Structure formats: structure tokens, C-alpha cells
Amino acid sequence: MPDYTVGVDLGGTKLLVAQVHPDGQLGSTSSYRTAVEDGPEGVLAQVARVVSREFEEGPPVAVGIGVPGLVDTITGECTFSPNLHWQQVPVARLLGSVLGVPVYVDNDVNLAALAEHRLGAGQGYRDLIMVTIGTGIGAGLILDGKLYRGSGGSAGELGHLPVDPQGAQCTCGRRGCLETTCSGTAIGRRATQLAHPASLLWGKPPPDARAVFAAARQGDELAREVVREAVDWLG
Template sequence: MQQKEYLVGVDMGGTKIAVGLLSGDGKIIKETRMDTRGHEGPEIVVNRLVEAINALSEGYEIKGIGVGVPGIVDTDNGIIHYWSTFNWNNVPLGQMLNAQLDKKITVVNDASAATWGEFNFGAGRQSKNMLFMTISTGIGGGIIFEGQLFTGSNMLAGEIGHVTVNPNGPTCNCGKSGCLEAYASGVSIQRRAMDAIKNSTSLLVEMEKHESRPIDTKMVFAAYESGDLVAQEIIEQAATYVGIVLANFIQTFNPDRIVLGGGVMKTNSRFIEKIEEVTQNYVLPSYRNTYEIRRSQLFENAALIGAANLIV
């Protein structure tokens, strides 16, 4: 017997948009992915998104549609105030979608959506206070406080990637210097490796030649696992700064669970072990047995699942 209502979740990324049809228990029944092409403008992207949602949900009764979007989002009014990738400003995404779909629409920051997904259906289940960090192209995050998604007074909470770890460090994409993202994101790890091999001997040089393509983050982690000293310095510095930031958050709001997601955390390496070690070293002794660090269970589906289940 078919259930009466289903949910649609959308994860809008800088490169791809994922659209999923979900049951009420967070299971993805079917999904589709397409190029974002945000440079074509919000109207064209919305039209393509509406087509995808209609095709995916044909024959199903849809309760609502939840959309996760990078950037600064006004969830109450469904507005993207700023999406830096495509320089979108004050885009009324909820209103634009509702005009064509006539469904309940919720628009939320993608990291907040992923946080909610992990808390309810992934590695955050059965926690009460949870910190989520996604380490991918950039670094984002979200906070669960007393079982609820905490977004702060202006819905801006959770910008973990832009915590300053070194005031004299490299310039971040946000314009500040020495952000965590400037050291530990996938793009930053790749960039630092490409700069480092210009003046040093490294396994990465051989890997670049052998694969006939520029160094990427996966290569850096592979070299790290092989004991390459250049890769080791880059990866362990990234892990150190992540651990320091986590230790500060642990001492600030005392979470019982920390979930690490994003493409960088998919690497089968000692990276997460190094993060755990540094975190343990930097928290006060009384905090050391109060939390656990887990790898994401949902990964690329976290924002899609979370956005669908934030429909109000």
C-alpha cells in the first residue's frame, strides 16, 4: 500500500544539484542529479529544477519540498541573501519555486540541512547536542543544541570554516586571513601541495607525472599514506587546526557527538585519527570523556535528506 505523503529534498551545490524523492523515514526512493549551471541565472536554474522535481514526483503525493543551498539563507522567507559561487544576491528562491509548484517550500543553508540529516538519520542519532563539520571543497558546519537545529539570532550560526586559526595565515576565499578553510578544505590542501612541490622533492611529483594530470586532494592523501614528508606536513597541519577548532567548540557548548562529513573525510587515512588525537590534547581533562567523534554516515546525501525533513 502506497503511503499518502512523500517529501522532496534538493541539495544545490556549486557544481551539481541533487533531487530526491523520500519517504517519511528518510529513505531515498529515487533521485536524479544535474549540473547546476548557476551562472545562467536563478530563473533558468529554477525552471530546470522544477522540471526535475515534477518528473521525479509524478504519481506521488508530495507534502513539501526542502532545498539546501550554500551561502547566507533567510529560511523564514525562503531567500538566498548571498551565494558567492554565482554572485546571487537576494534571490527569493522559495517564492520562485512555489509559483510553479504550489507546494510547501523550505529553503535552508546546506550545511544546516546536512546537520539535521546526520542528527536524525545518520551518525548523530541518539545524541542530544551535536556539532557537524563538513570538510569538502570548503568547510561548513552546523549545531544541534538540546535536540534542535541551532541557527543563531540571524540564522548565521555554524560558519566553522571561517574560524580564524592563524591571523597571519593565507587569505581565505571569504577575504579574511588564516581561516580553518584556508588550511583544511580540499581545495586548500590541493593548492598547498601544488605550491610545496615547486621547491621540494616529493612523491607527489611522480604521481602527477604518472597520472598525467594536476595534483588533487586524493593524491595528497595517497602520498600521505605512503609516508611522503611534504604531504605529511600539509595533512597533519590541516588535522591539527581542525582538532584545535573542535576542542574550542567542545569547551564552548559541550556536545556529546561530533560528526565529520564531506569528501575529504571519505579518505581511508589516518586523518580522522590525527584529528581525534589533537582534539584530545587541546581540551581540558574534564572534557575528555564527554564526547565522541564519528565519521558521517550519509555523506553526499546528508543535505538532501536533511532539507526534506526540515519542511515545516
């Protein structure tokens, strides 16, 4: 009988799926673009399809899914996700009914921090904070050896701290949140705003953060300026 689990990292831009063995080692992995435009039902149908492909060895013990937003870990409901545009989505119930195995849901960065604490660079430490920068910005907290979620599961919502009252509109509805200044999305947007003919980023499709950092490594001054701005906001 298979004894693996399947881990799902559901982001606002990409969807990552991996088999995980009892010793923490990864089996097969795959990556897809998240079909955010299809709404909660469409995204969860996409998740169910790609997770089912990992069932060739038989159903896993369980599926764990990290969601970018606030999660009720008792019910498995995503109560609010700005980057997915979700509210009150019963992720565990909907996926579990399709997959036929237990589904556990938590905030994506909480799970990343927990994994780092148990299996990665955080092993042996009682306290750590893990900050992730992607479509948005999030943080996971381990305090006294335990995952700390805070009231309503919002302890690590670093990306929605207001830092610039005159800044860009955030997906959460407020203006000038941290992730509007230095998330991967913000870095790409800022490079698009500043692009000029002397830059490696000129005349190409709107750059993402990966393209901006690649140009910065090649000495592109515009890209370097965008990276410096992002680091200043984050620091």
C-alpha cells in the same frame, strides 16, 4: 497520491537530488556539477530541471533545499553565500513558482545536522555538532534537542573564522578564513602548489581533495603532508 518529498543538497561544486519517503528512506538519487558560473538564475533553473525529473510518480508533497550560506528560513531567501557568489536570492519563491509545490530552504549543514539527529548517529542525543568539509567548511548545532541557528542564522559558519591573517583570500572577501586552509578546495589547491615530479599528483589535472586522499593512501609523501597540514588547521 504520492507522499514523498524531494531533498536537494546545493553545493558550490555539486548538486545532489534525492526522493525521500516518509520513513526517511531514500528513493532515487542523482548527482550533477553545480553550474555556479551561470549565476543564481541559471543555478536555480538547473535545480528546477533536475528536481522535475523526480516527478514521474506525481508531484511531491514538498521540496527541501540546503544552501551553503546564510538563509532567512521565514522567507526562504539566501541572504549571502560566498561559495555560490549569491546575495539576497529568493530561492523558495523562484523555485516554488516553477515547481508548483512548497519549497523550504535552510543552510545545508543545518539540515545535515538535523537529519543526523533524527535519523543517523545523533539519535538519542540532546546535543551535537556536525562539521562538514567540502567546497567550504560548515557546522550544524543541535542544542537541547533543537536546531540552533544563532543570530542571523550564522551560528555554524565555522569556515569563516579567521585563523591565518597572512593566508589566502577567502570567497567571503576576508583573508585567512578556516576554509582557506583545510576545506576540500584548499586541500586540492595546496597539493597543486607543492606538486613535484616524485609525487603521484605530478603531471595530472589539478587534483581535488579526493585525489589527494587517494594518493595519501598509496603512500605518496606530498599528499600525506597536505593532509597533515589540513588536519592540523582543522584540529
